[in-house]
Amino acid sequence: MSVEILDGATIVHFLEDEEAFNSSVGNQFARLDTNKDGLLSYDEMLKELRSRGRP
Structure with missing residues (x-):
């Protein structure tokens, strides 16, 4: 998992x-x-959410 930090201006x-x-x-x-x-x-979105570690 990567961590990205964005400020408001960006x-x-x-x-x-x-x-x-x-x-x-x-x-x-x-x-x-x-x-x-x-x-x-729904299945395409669910696959993406699961790939990001969400149930």
């Missing part, structure tokens, strides 16, 4: 950088959408 800057934000969200969505149907199913 988060605000990221959210204001529309290209970086959209790219990040798009990449994350594509990674989670394992069947590539353009939707995140």
Whole structure:
């Protein structure tokens, strides 16, 4: 497990950088959408949560 620390200014800057934000969200969505149907199913989300150590 990795630990990352972000301060408020870093988060605000990221959210204001529309290209970086959209790219990040798009990449994350594509990674989670394992069947590539353009939707995140319950099973796809559950798999991600479990991989992060959540029940």
